[in-house]
Amino acid sequence: xxxxxxxxxxxxxxxxxxxxxxxxxxxxxxxxxxxxxxxxxxxxxxxxxxxxxxxxxxxxxxxxxxxxxxxxxxxxxxxxxxxxxxxxxxxxxxxxxxxxxxxxxxxxx
Amino acid sequence: xxxxxxxxxxxxxxxxxxxxxxxxxxxxxxxxxxxxxxxxxxxxxxxxxxxxxxxxxxxxxxxxxxxxxxxxxxxxxxxxxxxxxxxxxxxxxxxxxxxxxxxxxxxxxxxxxxxxxx
Numbered sequence: 102x103x104x105x106x107x108x109x110x111x112x113x114x115x116x117x118x119x120x121x122x123x124x125x126x127x128x129x130x131x132x133x134x135x136x137x138x139x140x141x142x143x144x145x146x147x148x149x150x151x152x153x154x155x156x157x158x159x160x161x162x163x164x165x166x167x168x169x170x171x172x173x174x175x176x177x178x179x180x181x182x183x184x185x186x187x188x189x190x191x192x193x194x195x196x197x198x199x200x201x202x203x204x205x206x207x208x209x210x
Numbered sequence: 211x212x213x214x215x216x217x218x219x220x221x222x223x224x225x226x227x228x229x230x231x232x233x234x235x236x237x238x239x240x241x242x243x244x245x246x247x248x249x250x251x252x253x254x255x256x257x258x259x260x261x262x263x264x265x266x267x268x269x270x271x272x273x274x275x276x277x278x279x280x281x282x283x284x285x286x287x288x289x290x291x292x293x294x295x296x297x298x299x300x301x302x303x304x305x306x307x308x309x310x311x312x313x314x315x316x317x318x319x320x321x322x323x324x325x326x327x328x
Contacts, residue, residue: 196242
């Protein structure tokens with residue numbers, strides 16, 4: 102069965118410090134992975150997806166099939182990055198998402 | 211981007227009553243809608259998937275008679291929590307996708323509905 106694991110419930114860094122939010126997955130099929138972000142009192146929104154190989158708001162994530170990881174990184178954290186981050190895996194022929202437990206990122210001034 | 215709305219945003223009801231939550235895609239046709247449940251400080255758990263015009267597919271452990279899902283049109287899905295009890299209190303979130311499958315599908319999420327059962 103598919104599974105997404107985010108080992109850190111809380112990550113606290115100072116402004117300007119590098120950030121890495123960890124995500125590991127297990128899936129027998131070809132993985133399609135996403136990062137979603139939920140800012141305070143806002144809805145869940147897509148941050149980035151691995152197939153796009155894009156950088157959004159300075160965040161990047163590389164799919165590492167050997168390590169079954171899809172860690173989210175940003176070289177210099179900003180206070181406005183403080184939010185809940187969820188890693189998600191698309192499965193069932195690309196029709197359903199399973200989410201990791203989420204990591205709360207707090208960026209201190 | 212695509213917008214999904216939910217109504218109501220918050221509902222408080224007495225134990226034993228039924229509560230209906232609506233999920234609407236405002237500017238696109240949602241072939242597939244999803245219902246999630248989120249407990250405090252926990253992740254989203256998929257409850258069911260519904261395709262327009264067909265019966266919903268429920269995840270293991272989710273009572274289909276308890277959580278009735280109707281997806282009557284391409285822009286509206288409803289979740290009815292029947293005979294609600296305090297343990298049903300949670301944050302219910304819907305999402306919608308304009309495609310029926312395939313890589314790269316994006317789900318657009320509603321703002322959620324907080325249900326409190328007294």
